[in-house]
Amino acid sequence: MGEHKLRTENNLKARIRTLVDGAATGLAVLSTILVVAPLVAIFVYLVFKGAVSLNLNFFTHNPAPVGEAGGGMANAIVGSAILLAVGSLIGVPIGIAGGIFLAEFGRGTKLANAVRFTADVLNGVPSIVMGIAVYSLVVVPQGHFSAFSGGVALGIMMIPTVCRTTEEMLLMVPNSVREAALALGVPNWRSVLAITVKTASPGIITGCMLAFARVAGETAPLIFTAFGNVGWSEKLSEPIAALPLQIYVYALSPYEEWHRLAWAGALVLIALIVMAVSLVRYVTSRGVLKGAS
Amino acid sequence: MGVGIEVINLDAWYGANHALQDINLNIPANHATALIGPSGCGKSTFVRCLNRMHETNPLARVTGTVRIGDLDIYKDAKPVEIRRRVGMVFQRPNPFPTMSIYDNVAAGLKLNSYNNRHVLDEIVERSLNNSALWDEVKDDLKKKSGASLSGGQQQRLCIARALAVDPEVLLMDEPASALDPVSTSKIEDLIFQLKAQYTIVIVTHNMQQAARVAEKTGFFLNGRMVEFDSTDKIFTNPSDKRTEDYITGRFG
Numbered sequence: 140m141g142e143h144k145l146r147t148e149n150n151l152k153a154r155i156r157t158l159v160d161g162a163a164t165g166l167a168v169l170s171t172i173l174v175v176a177p178l179v180a181i182f183v184y185l186v187f188k189g190a191v192s193l194n195l196n197f198f199t200h201n202p203a204p205v206g207e208a209g210g211g212m213a214n215a216i217v218g219s220a221i222l223l224a225v226g227s228l229i230g231v232p233i234g235i236a237g238g239i240f241l242a243e244f245g246r247g248t249k250l251a252n253a254v255r256f257t258a259d260v261l262n263g264v265p266s267i268v269m270g271i272a273v274y275s276l277v278v279v280p281q282g283h284f285s286a287f288s289g290g291v292a293l294g295i296m297m298i299p300t301v302c303r304t305t306e307e308m309l310l311m312v313p314n315s316v317r318e319a320a321l322a323l324g325v326p327n328w329r330s331v332l333a334i335t336v337k338t339a340s341p342g343i344i345t346g347c348m349l350a351f352a353r354v355a356g357e358t359a360p361l362i363f364t365a366f367g368n369v370g371w372s373e374k375l376s377e378p379i380a381a382l383p384l385q386i387y388v389y390a391l392s393p394y395e396e397w398h399r400l401a402w403a404g405a406l407v408l409i410a411l412i413v414m415a416v417s418l419v420r421y422v423t424s425r426g427v428l429k430g431a432s
Numbered sequence: 433m434g435v436g437i438e439v440i441n442l443d444a445w446y447g448a449n450h451a452l453q454d455i456n457l458n459i460p461a462n463h464a465t466a467l468i469g470p471s472g473c474g475k476s477t478f479v480r481c482l483n484r485m486h487e488t489n490p491l492a493r494v495t496g497t498v499r500i501g502d503l504d505i506y507k508d509a510k511p512v513e514i515r516r517r518v519g520m521v522f523q524r525p526n527p528f529p530t531m532s533i534y535d536n537v538a539a540g541l542k543l544n545s546y547n548n549r550h551v552l553d554e555i556v557e558r559s560l561n562n563s564a565l566w567d568e569v570k571d572d573l574k575k576k577s578g579a580s581l582s583g584g585q586q587q588r589l590c591i592a593r594a595l596a597v598d599p600e601v602l603l604m605d606e607p608a609s610a611l612d613p614v615s616t617s618k619i620e621d622l623i624f625q626l627k628a629q630y631t632i633v634i635v636t637h638n639m640q641q642a643a644r645v646a647e648k649t650g651f652f653l654n655g656r657m658v659e660f661d662s663t664d665k666i667f668t669n670p671s672d673k674r675t676e677d678y679i680t681g682r683f684g
Contacts (some may be wrong), residue, residue: 247490315526319590322485323540323597324516333543337530 182409189406192399197407202369202385208396212404214371216411218286218380222365223355225290225375230297230354231347237298238305238343243331255306262299269296270360278364286372286379289365293357297350304346308339344423348416355412358383382408434631435501435600436461437482442496444477444486451477453655455496459648464623464632466642466663469652470678475635478652479603482633483518484511500601516544519594519630523606525586527578527593533560533569536578536589540597555596562629563592564622584615591622595630602626604634608641620645639679643667651675 196211203210237254245251269292277288312335320330336343361367366378367388382404389401437459444452452474459465467475480486481494484505498505505514527536535542537556546552556573560566565588569581578589587607594602604623608616623632623645636642642649643663650660651672659666659675670676 313526315522315524316528318485318488318522319526319528319593320539320543321488322483322515322520322522323543323593324512324514325540325543326512329543334528334539338528340530 189402192403215380215385226293229294234301237302241306242309258299267359274363284366292360300350308342438499466646519599559592
């Protein structure tokens with residue numbers, strides 16, 4: 140009798156457990172859908188709106204003058220690539236160096252706390268403010284808009300993300316790995332560069348890619364710096380076209396044709412970001428050893 | 433060849449915690465010396481003072497004298513130089529996760545800018561032979577990561593890595609406590625062979641292990657060294673009551 144009661148009680152508990160388990164799994168699936176759905180929706184909509192205007196001309200021609208049909212965004216695609224290259228050259232090394240300082244050399248110091256705080260504040264600065272800051276610091280002294288100043292604006296925006304992810308990733312490297320290197324008689328700076336940073340490098344690269352993808356779509360900091368250009372720019376000291384700028388101009392225009400081109404530009408921008416990130420992932424994942432985590 | 437270690441009036445602190453108090457002992461060359469004692473008694477701190485790893489903790493402080501061979505390690509040398517002469521194996525195997533088996537063993541040399549390929553090949557083979565791992569990994573040296581090996585293999589890899597820089601002393605901080613019995617007995621066999629060439633100091637929680645591998649044994653309690661004598665004496669006829677209580681299992 141008592142045993143029977145126990146069993147029904149256990150059955151009931153087991154049923155409740157199954158129910159709770161099912162509910163938790165359901166919630167997880169639902170959250171996943173909520174996260175992924177907007178991305179998929181945006182991408183599908185972009186393909187739907189943009190793909191029709193995509194043709195070879197889009198990649199080989201510069202924007203056509205008002206009133207003329209056709210034209211493309213060749214100069215904006217190249218311009219974005221140049222701006223991002225300049226931005227990465229500035230943002231990635233400074234960001235990584237800052238992250239290494241925070242995690243390895245400055246741990247617990249006042250300077251490190253100040254740097255970390257500054258990086259977090261910098262991360263929250265609206266991008267339009269960044270544009271104005273670079274405008275007054277670079278454009279005004281130089282006397283003209285330039286590709287260089289646009290790259291500087293994007294680079295500065297990359298620094299906090301790269302810096303903080305680098306720090307987080309380095310802190311995740313187990314202390315036992317650092318000790319192993321030090322116990323071999325390896326100097327600390329060398330152990331940091333050759334062992335700790337290398338161990339954390341997949342995460343650091345992901346951080347750089349995140350920062351890259353984020354600034355690739357930035358428009359506001361380029362308005363007062365890169366400025367835009369209807370033709371080709373030959374030097375870093377000239378104003379330069381960029382995809383987000385071109386999309387912005389076209390989307391605000393009254394012309395149906397330009398609206399379509401803006402959609403196509405947005406599609407190309409997203410596709411290029413995805414390609415760049417995948418390429419870096421592929422290149423850096425090669426040569427990884429079996430079993431390495 | 434191994435060299436002897438002389439420790440005179442050694443004290444160590446972590447912040448306000450006086451972790452080691454007035455330690456004096458002579459560790460003989462080319463022998464295995466075991467350090468036993470309950471958790472938190474200072475055994476690990478003591479071995480970390482022998483290669484100055486102790487001071488990687490910013491709160492740590494040490495006074496006293498440690499001579500390794502003729503070298504007064506707190507006076508005459510930099511930590512980096514000492515650690516090349518005094519190798520260390522940790523409790524948990526800690527191979528470099530991004531490196532191949534070969535690079536793990538060669539790491540100590542490569543990171544000190546030693547790059548002669550032929551010599552490196554030789555040293556890697558010899559070190560892996562000395563740590564009884566060569567036959568198991570010789571076909572995957574550069575293909576597999578050190579982290580892909582089993583726990584016992586990883587620990588022997590770490591021993592090979594420590595041997596590759598040709599130290600005189602090998603410190604082992606509970607090298608088998610995270611391993612299964614088969615791997616443990618392999619490590620013990622290894623200690624037996626290695627003491628022909630190196631002076632070995634092994635921290636262990638396992639008293640049978642101390643009895644099996646070490647000629648000398650020191651018993652630590654609450655930051656002091658209670659007794660240091662031949663292993664036989666410690667385990668059969670200890671002079672101090674506290675040692676006897678510990679080895680007969682009355683506490684610890």
